[in-house]
Amino acid sequence: MRAFRLAAPATPPQIETLPTPEPGPGEVRLRIAACGLNFADLLMIEGKYQERPPLPMTLGLELAGTVTALGPGVISPAIGTRVAVFAGQGGLAEEGCFPASRCLPLPDAMSFPEAAGFQIAYGTSHLALDHRARLQPGETLLVLGAAGGVGLTAVEIGKRMGARVIACARGAERLAVAAAAGADVLIDSGTTDLRAELKALGGVDVVYDPVGGDDFMAALRATRPEGRLLTIGFAGGSVPQIPANLLLVKNLTVIGLYWGGYAGFRPEVLTDSLATLLGWYAEGRLKPHVSHVMPLVQVADALALLRDRKATGKVVVSMM
Known part of the structure; x- marks a missing residue:
């Protein structure tokens, strides 16, 4: 089987x-x-993630596929079941073994x-x-990065929550994708004084x-x-330094x-949320919203779409 492998940090997989x-x-084995x-x-890949599995490793945090074999002690899911798995690694391969x-x-x-x-999104x-x-x-609700993989789902879920x-x-183009997901107001982050725009709209209660x-x-x-204010990540590359006096006043x-x-510490919260x-x-x-589906041989190009922020919604690599 083929797999996209990382041998050492900051080296091309x-x-x-x-x-x-x-x-x-x-465990079960999946045809991914x-x-x-x-x-x-x-x-x-850059060695900057908060979790650092031992190397070498197969990349890919989340995946979907079909169960093809059961390990000792496993009764379900049955062979032939279509499943999704949040594994943390191993998704960018044609086959893999994961906890049932x-x-x-x-x-x-x-x-x-x-x-x-x-x-994940x-x-x-x-x-x-x-x-x-x-x-x-x-x-x-203000959603920053509203056309990206997680941002777009925040628009959709926020709207569903009222x-x-x-x-x-x-x-x-990216704002149009957010509008289609249910956004009520659109702000172009590249051309607008964001603080002034938000104040003119009356301010916000929750920031994502x-x-x-x-x-x-x-x-x-x-x-x-x-x-x-929810801190979800730092795709822009800069971690804000928050003035505590603003929080106080x-x-x-x-x-x-x-x-x-x-x-690791409250798995039932994930289970209930996903249900x-x-x-x-x-x-x-x-x-x-999946903007790109690309084959495994083009996985480097697919990652570049994320790095260069050229995708909307999710980028997915197909093994089929």
């Missing part, structure tokens, strides 16, 4: 040929159909590309807005920020008293959200 793996106790790419993949407990059976209507990019936004920020109907959604993204940098600081100064709360961390999201999908209330 390569496609290698490996033996077909056999599942161990508690698709793998969703994430900004964390780029950080892992992490396999999420898919609705019949969900395609493999949709499923491969569903868990939708899970992050739902956990951030519902579990952490407690977004309420009628509140104003918020007024302000989407901030660069350029008319996967970008960091200057836009976070502008949003901070336009957040209403008792507002909540406006009674603001800055909330961190690392979705994958819940697998809710899959229910919404089955009801037709969520419509995943």
Whole structure:
């Protein structure tokens, strides 16, 4: 089988040929159909991600495929079941072995590309807005990086939760994607004084920020008293340094959200959130946006789309 492997930090990963793996106790083997790419993949290649698995390793945090073999002690999911897995690694390969407990059976209507990019993006936004920020109907939600993989799901979920959604993204094309996901107000981050625009709109109650940098600081100064600011990531490359006096005088709360961390200390929170999201999908209330599906041989080009911020929604690598 072929796999996209990282041998050492800050060295280019390569496609290698490996033996077909056999599942161990508690594992299943999957014929992988698709793998969703994430900004964390780029950080892992650069050796900058908060989790650093031993090298060499096969990249790819989340994937979807079909169960082809069961390891000792495994009863379900049965062979032939279509599943998605948040694995942390191993997704960019034609086959792989993963814990059966992490396999999420898919609705019949969900395609493999949709499923491969569903868990992290939708899970992050739902956990951030519902579990952490407690977004309420009628509140104003600002989403920075609103056309990206997680930002677009925040627009969609925020709207489903009854918020007024302000989407901030660069350029008319990306803003149109955010509008199609339900955004009420559109702001071009490349041409606008963000702080002034937000204040003219009356300020915001919740900020969802996967970008960091200057836009976070502008949003901070336009957040209403008792507002909540979610730090999701720093795709812009700059980690904001937050002046604590602003938090004090406006009674603001800055909330961190690392979705994958819940697998280690409160996995039931992830399970309940994903059950809710899959229910919404089955009801037709969520419509995943996959802008690019590319073959494994073009995985480097697919990663470049993320690095250069040229994609909208999810970028998925197909093994089929």
